[in-house]
Amino acid sequence: MEQETELIKQTLSGSELAFAKIVDRYKGYVFAIILNFIKDHDEAENIAQEVFLQIYISLPKYKADNFKGWIGKIAANKSIDWKRKKNSK
Numbered sequence: 001m002e003q004e005t006e007l008i009k010q011t012l013s014g015s016e017l018a019f020a021k022i023v024d025r026y027k028g029y030v031f032a033i034i035l036n037f038i039k040d041h042d043e044a045e046n047i048a049q050e051v052f053l054q055i056y057i058s059l060p061k062y063k064a065d066n067f068k069g070w071i072g073k074i075a076a077n078k079s080i081d082w083k084r085k086k087n088s089k
Contacts, residue, residue, distance in 0.1 A: 004067055011059060023052050029068065030075045037079035047082055051075045 004025075010018030030051050034044040054074050062070060 005064065008059065008062065008064075008067070011056075019056060022055070026068070026071050027052075030071060033072055033075040034079050037076070037083060043082070047078050048075075051078050054078065 007018045
């Protein structure tokens, strides 16, 4: 947890390496959540990229409480959004 907090601080200070470590640490978790919603491997990869972009954009607003859960919620919401868009076509 402490290392996670440090990675968040470094990312907010502009460290691309710190954010790359966050991505590396959580990519399997994010991908598993997305695949639960969307059975298409290629689409899941695209959504995972959107998830990590959203994490990067939203990180300044993150309140230090359950980072993994916060990431999981973003992944689930992006997956649901994708399904809604696909079903509305």
